[in-house]
Amino acid sequence: MSDSQSLLFSLADGVATLTFNRPAVFNSVNREVALGLQQHLRECQADASVRAVVLTGTGKAFCAGQDLAEITGPNAPDVAEIVEKLYNPIVLLIRELDKPVIAAVNGVAAGAGANLALACDIVVAKESASFIQAFSKIGLVPDSGGTYFLPRLVGMQRASALMMLGDKVSAADAVQMGMIYKSFTDEAFDQEVAALARKLAAMPTKGLAYTKHLLNSTFGNDVAQQLSAEGDYQLRAGNTADYREGVAAFMEKRQPTFTGQ
Incomplete structure (x- = not known):
């Protein structure tokens, strides 16, 4: 676990789990949590034993976004500074992480909390969970990539x-x-998330990373550019040990054992 109990960290079976742990304030994010999340995402990138990442919360909420108590008062930083220094780096770290990131939305995801979830590669939720773009209710605009990801997802x-x-x-x-x-019943949620994360952690990690890079670029490329990028990454994937293992397992009619290399 991290030194701070407001953001928990664990690593087991190749899966790193980052858990918002401020249930009394619906897991709203303060500076400590945001900087801790940045640090752990960087550590996950550098640690070859991490092959999948889960972002989730404790209690009734996934994340209610920014802790408003931290940005009110005479000496509070302005909202733009908070977004630039705390949230934008998290979104970029998620998108640049060479491992799949699952948002396991266990409860309400509001404001920046909703958009941090949408920045992840795969988002699953409890049936009782909900998503709210709450910014307009306090006179702000969506941030943390919301205006980028949400239109691409839902139009x-x-x-x-x-x-x-x-x-x-x-x-x-x-x-x-x-x-x-997907959504899962509340009762089955933890089990389903664990199974999904273990499945991803046992897959060809470099191939998944290359897929992620291609998806990151797809909306900025024309067809010819994307075809060229696919060729480049396919060449890289074809030089991995996991590709050789996958082909050998197929030919030998057995289950492959991928190592992430």
Whole structure:
């Protein structure tokens, strides 16, 4: 675990789990939590034993976004500074991490908390969870990549309405509109998340990283550019030990054992 109990860290079976642990304030993020999350994401990138990452929360909330108590008062930093120094680095670290990141949304995900989840590679949620673009309710604009990810996931019209109206979206509706991948019953949630994370951690990690890089670039490329990028990354993937193992296992009619190399 981390030194601070407000953000927990564990590593088992190739899966690093980062857990928001401020349930009394719905896991809202303060400076300590944000900087700790940045640090752990960097450590996950550098540690070859980490092959998948799970981001989740304790209690009834996943993350309620910024702790407003920290940005009010005479000596409080301005909102733009908070976003630039605390949240933007987290989003970039998630997108640049060469391992899959699962957002396991165990409860309400609001404001920046919702958008940190949407920045992850795969988002799953409890059936009782919900997502709220809460910024308009206090006169702010969506940040933490929300205006980038949400329109790409659900389309411009629906994203505009959700951000302007601040409607609460149930997990079932989030699945239906393509905002998230799946929802699980509350009772099965922990087991399903663990199984998903273990599955990803046992897969060809470099191949998954190359897939992630391609997905990061797809909306900025034309078809020819993306085809060229696919060729480049396919060459890299074809030079990995996991590719050789995958082909050998197929030919030998056995299950492959991938090492992430």
